[in-house]
Amino acid sequence: MNSLDRQALEASLSEIAPQLLAEAPKKAAERQLPDLPAAIDGAVVLRLPPEPSGYMHLGHAFHGIVNHLYRERYRGFLWLRFEDTNPRKVRPEYYDSYREGYRWCGVKWDAEKSNSDDMELYYEYARRLFESGHLYVCSCSKEEMARQRAEGVVCSHRSMDNTWHLERWDSMLSGAMSEGEAVVRFAGDPRSQNTALRDPVLFRIVDHPHPLKGDRYVVWPTYDFAAAIQDAVCGVTHVLRTSEFMFRDALQDAIRERLGLKNPVYVEYSRFEFEGTPLSRRRIRELIERGVVGGWDDPRLGTVTAARRRGIVPEALREFVKSYVALTPSRKLYSWELLYSINRKILDPKAPRLFFTPSPRRVILRGSEGRVVTAPLHPSMDMGSRTIEVGETVYIPGSDAERLKPGDRFRLKYFVNLRVLGLDDDVLVCEAEEGGPEPGLQVIQWVPEGSAALRVLVPDQLFRGEELNLESLRTVEGLVEPYEAKIAAGTVVQFERFGYCIKDGPGLYIFTHR
RNA sequence: GCUCCGGUAGUAUAGCCCGGUCAAGUAUGCGGGCCUCUCGAGCCCGAGACCCGGGUUCAAAUCCCGGCCGGAGCACCA
Structure with missing residues (x-):
């Protein structure tokens, strides 16, 4: 090889690997998301879990795009799964608004379901956990429970025997108990440093019709239980979510382990925010009620409808995710100029x-x-x-x-x-x-x-x-x-x-x- | 308050795990120039960063300790 002169070398290189000859890249190689840990091509299962309780904002859009990009890279499978186990918060119109929003962003998913579809399954798994002593029915007041959890102690209900709990569980399911009268708790570690493990509530009675299921069910799983089961039954291999859920990993894993279900790999990162733009629904709702902004599609807002109405195009969102989004735990506060610049370059050749x-x-x-x-x-x-x-x-x-x-x-x-x-x-x-x-x-x-x-x-x-x-x-x-x-x-x-x-x-x- | 997690230019990031090739790369923004019948796009040039202090080492953005600052969680919400 050494004896070859440069010209000959280049000539042969241009045949076997022309890409190596490309001039010292003027443009940076196209940026992209890092690889997922332990990801196997063709065997990655992801999930997009919106709660249909409000409008979709840019943060949701980015999460959707991130999942979509990994689905493409690994030829994986993406679930669109509505986290709708709080009948009081869920509104029917938001299911569609998410479908539409993701579609607009160019996100493709392979299958769709709602957590509320599998109520019988949750009940079945619950029964098994009662039988193995990992669940118990508790009728302490909220305040009492908060006290116990803060002090790291358990209540007397936990030590009752399985038959007692199973009887009460049946009575909850049958509708004989009213909201607030009893909840189902996880027999965790009351002294754990992670307070999520201190006997959290896994089922509660909600006396409110569900927009999809009507009044068929009164006992509803909380997020941790429904998500733990769903991630397992959907075969999810990688959970991509924001780090505020960090403390739930151990709980959800513990629930699955006690049921012999497989745990996913977690990739957790800080939320995406834009300078000067509140994304939380609570804050946006407040601004609308105070009359500060005109509505959910007010062009100053960070909702997807607002961005769309403002002329931000979906390609720009996707490009933005590839170029500027990192799945790291450090705080991010994007400047709008970053998005505008990408949007501008896409619009420039098209705009009359x-x-x-x-x-x-x-x-x-x-x-x-x-x-x-x-x-x-x-x-x-x-x-x-x-x-x-x-x-x-x-x-x-x-x-x-x-x-x-x-x-x-x-x-x-x-x-x-x-x-x-x-x-x-x-x-x-x-x-x-x-x-x-x-x-x-x-x-x-x-x-x-x-x-x-x-x-x-x-x-x-x-x-x-x-x-x-x-x-x-x-x-x-x-x-x-x-x-x-x-x-x-x-x-x-x-x-x-x-x-x-x-x-x-x-x-x-x-x-x-x- | 308690518990976790972070900290690279104005902003977002690459590099950090596996110390040297980093007198730190990229994009955006900013300043200047070229081009253009736009103040847009394109091209070229420039300024701009490893939070602070110790330690380990021949060598630290990278490893260790402390401090400071920032974020998150502590719901019968998700």
């Missing part, structure tokens, strides 16, 4: 360019009679063009008009060069000049007489640190060129020198980002 003039100022043209201007809809993509009929007046952005003084020259984009003659009653009087674009000549977008009024909502971060940002939603008003009438709602356009905006409805756009 249009002229919008905020705070318009009238310009009278001298020496340029009625003309029809043809302007391309995109500077580099082949998107065709639009024509603009012009008379003797046009409008330009107020901020540009303010800077212009008599004698100044500027160009109306795709149209004509002008020289400012003077200011007359707030109207700029200009004279047309010969010639086309010149290096260094200021180019300004414009709209003709008769253009429609347009409002653009410009959302900003809701919070600055802890402080509510009182100017988080500005409205910019201006005029837009006639072609805008052809734009369909939901389309992102770029208003030149203003930014990318999405059409929300007639006469209304939402600013996506610069």
Whole structure:
């Protein structure tokens, strides 16, 4: 090998492994998620467990995408599993909103179920645990129970014999006991440092109909029991979740071990947050009730509907996860710019360019009679063009008009060069000049007489640190060129020198980002 | 309060497990330039970080101890 000269070496390399020859990569190799521990290609089973009790936010979307990406990498299996064992919190409409949300994000799942589908199974496993002495019925009050758990002691119920517990369990199931009268607890380790192991409640009576199951069941498993069983019966090999569940691992494992079920591998990481944007449902609900934001799809919010309404595209979310998301326990507070940058690059080749003039100022043209201007809809993509009929007046952005003084020259984009003659009653009087674009000549977008009024909502971060940002939603008003009438709602356009905006409805756009 | 877990540029990360190739890579943001009939995209250049203190070692971003700071959990919610 040493005797080969460089040329020969490269020649042979280009045949066997051309990728090694690629120039010192200018672009960083595409970033991706780290490998999953102990993952076997074709044998990875994952699960996406939303609670259908509220709107989906970007954190949920990221979790979905993470699972989806691993499903693809390992040719694995992904469950969409609704964690709906609290009848009081679950609302029927949210099941669909998650399905739709994940679908929009491009997440593909192989099968779907709800934890509430397997009530009989939970009962069966419970019976076995009663028989082996790992479960007991307790009728202490909540306060009493909290005291015991804090002090690391057990109550007298735990020492009753199995027959006593089984009798009461049957009585719970039959509906003879009312809510709060008794619960089923796990015979754990009352003195464990991990308080989740101090005889937690695994079943309770809930006197409230379930949106899917009606009033068929009154005894409901808590999260830990349902999740422990479901992860096992679904054959889940890897549980990807946020680290607030860290303390439950040992409990869920213990439940499964006592039933002879297999435990999954856990990958736990901190939650995903965006600066200035509350993601918790509780906080969002509060902001809506206080009237601070308009609703769940208020463009300032971090819900999926809000992001979508704002012009964030699903590809950008997926790309963001690959590029910037790490499954580590350290705190993350993403800056919106990171997402915007990716979104912008995806939108750039697709968004038609249009002229919008905020705070318009009238310009009278001298020496340029009625003309029809043809302007391309995109500077580099082949998107065709639009024509603009012009008379003797046009409008330009107020901020540009303010800077212009008599004698100044500027160009109306795709149209004509002008020289400012003077200011007359707030109207700029200009004279047309010969010639086309010149290096260094200021180019300004414009709209003709008769253009429609347009409002653009410009959302900003809701919070600055802890402080509510009182100017988080500005409205910019201006005029837009006639072609805008052809734009369909939901389309992102770029208003030149203003930014990318999405059409929300007639006469209304939402600013996506610069 | 108790228990866990973290801490690499403004932000997000790579590297840390298996100490040297790291006078720390990437993206974004920021500054400058080029290009462009946009303040967008693209291209080039630049500034910018290993929380602090000890220890181990020939050698520490990487291992150990302490401190500081941050986060999470301590529900008949998930």
